[in-house]
Amino acid sequence: MNPDEIRRDFPxxxxxxxxxxxSTSLTPEPVLASILEYYRGYRANVGRGVYRLSRxxxxxxxxxxxxxAGFIGAEGGVVFTRNTTxxxxxxxxxxxWRRGDVVVTTAAEHHSxxxxxxxxxxxxxxxKIVEPDRDGSxxxxxxxxxxxxxxxxxxxxxxxxxxxxxxxxxxxxxxCRERGxxxxxxxxxxxxxxxxxxxxxxxxxxxxxxxxxxxxxGTGALWMREYDLLPLLVGGGAVEExxxxxxxxxxxxxxxxxxxxxxxxxxGLGAAVDYLRHAGMEEIALHEGRLTRRLLAGLLDIEGVDVxxxxxxxxxxxxxxxxxxxxxxxxxxxxxxxxxxxMVRSGHHCCIPLMRHLGxxxxxxxxxxxxxxxxxxxxxxxxxxxxxxxxx
Ligand SMILES: Cc1ncc(COP(=O)(O)O)c(C=O)c1O
Numbered sequence: 029m030n031p032d033e034i035r036r037d038f039p040x041x042x043x044x045x046x047x048x049x050x051s052t053s054l055t056p057e058p059v060l061a062s063i064l065e066y067y068r069g070y071r072a073n074v075g076r077g078v079y080r081l082s083r084x085x086x087x088x089x090x091x092x093x094x095x096x097a098g099f100i101g102a103e104g105g106v107v108f109t110r111n112t113t114x115x116x117x118x119x120x121x122x123x124x125w126r127r128g129d130v131v132v133t134t135a136a137e138h139h140s141x142x143x144x145x146x147x148x149x150x151x152x153x154x155x156k157i158v159e160p161d162r163d164g165s166x167x168x169x170x171x172x173x174x175x176x177x178x179x180x181x182x183x184x185x186x187x188x189x190x191x192x193x194x195x196x197x198x199x200x201x202x203x204c205r206e207r208g209x210x211x212x213x214x215x216x217x218x219x220x221x222x223x224x225x226x227x228x229x230x231x232x233x234x235x236x237x238x239x240x241x242x243x244x245x246g247t248g249a250l251w252m253r254e255y256d257l258l259p260l261l262v263g264g265g266a267v268e269e270x271x272x273x274x275x276x277x278x279x280x281x282x283x284x285x286x287x288x289x290x291x292x293x294x295x296g297l298g299a300a301v302d303y304l305r306h307a308g309m310e311e312i313a314l315h316e317g318r319l320t321r322r323l324l325a326g327l328l329d330i331e332g333v334d335v336x337x338x339x340x341x342x343x344x345x346x347x348x349x350x351x352x353x354x355x356x357x358x359x360x361x362x363x364x365x366x367x368x369x370x371m372v373r374s375g376h377h378c379c380i381p382l383m384r385h386l387g388x389x390x391x392x393x394x395x396x397x398x399x400x401x402x403x404x405x406x407x408x409x410x411x412x413x414x415x416x417x418x419x420x
């Protein structure tokens with residue numbers, strides 16, 4: 029991975045220090061080029077026409093599904109969605125529930141991995157919440173205690189979008205297998221940053237966002253072990269046979285992508301996966317690990333700065349939440365933007381229950397890193413935070 033070469037593909041980085049990739053990532057030139065190429069050269073719908081442009085669009089869109097599946101170590105089973113939220117909702121809708129089934133999830137989840145399960149209450153589905161320790165870490169034993177015979181599904185994130193800490197996904201997968209429960213992993217903060225293999229994770233569903241991994245906005249994916257869910261939408265493009273008495277859906281992803289899909293988005297996501305593979309996921313993880321170690325150590329050294337989550341950078345992805353005593357998270361984010369052109373997120377990060385657990389009603393400042401960030405940028409952030417800590 030050549031950081032200088034990579035940065036040339038993100039022209040926006042000439043003007044700002046972008047540290048909000050956990051929310052959405054920047055998009056490199058080759059991904060933009062793939063989208064323009066589609067619009068300029070072979071714009072047509074997919075799965076419908078027999079003419080040349082439509083066949084070409086269909087081939088490239090279909091191949092993008094293969095690329096995304098390969099990226100997570102799967103052979104098939106990938107359906108394109110708008111984002112992680114849609115992927116999780118598709119599972120919540122699509123499982124054939126029975127009254128009395130229970131979903132186990134955690135208090136550290138993004139709202140997108142909480143609300144879809146809370147809503148199932150109306151259908152007689154129970155919800156059990158596993159609580160983290162004081163610092164936001166999870167003991168696999170608390171999952172042992174929560175997962176019972178009535179547990180239909182465990183839904184948990186691989187890495188926290190607030191603390192950056194990894195949850196014990198593999199241990200939970202083992203417990204699920206022993207107890208016959210399904211496992212949904214929210215990979216929104218893991219798939220873009222660390223090599224991912226669904227076989228190794230041992231899950232049944234993996235949900236993630238294309239727009240957080242260099243893909244276009246409005247892209248995401250759902251991987252399912254078997255095409256066993258009821259589709260969220262039915263309609264055109266998804267039908268194999270139809271008479272007025274009933275219908276048969278197409279096999280594969282097409283049965284789950286009714287309506288004209290975001291062809292350009294899907295093609296762009298395929299190009300994003302090519303880009304990440306070329307940079308090397310191992311290298312990306314190492315690069316982010318180095319930056320995270322320095323950022324963590326640097327923030328811990330600044331008087332008046334509190335850092336949340338594990339202080340062991342090996343247990344983290346490149347997300348760090350912190351606060352500066354006497355300055356609200358929103359104010360810190362404003363000051364970083366106005367004074368130093370540094371873009372970070374502030375607030376509850378769509379994780380109100382975790383914020384309550386940590387006793388942080390105003391939330392945190394969150395810096396999140398990606399392959400295009402540099403050691404110099406980390407030093408600039410540390411210097412800027414130190415300045416802010418002095419005005420408090
Ligand atoms: C862990 C996690 N899950 C789910 C989501 C929701 O992702 P999206 O907004 O792409 O649906 C996010 C977004 O930040 C996230 O970090």
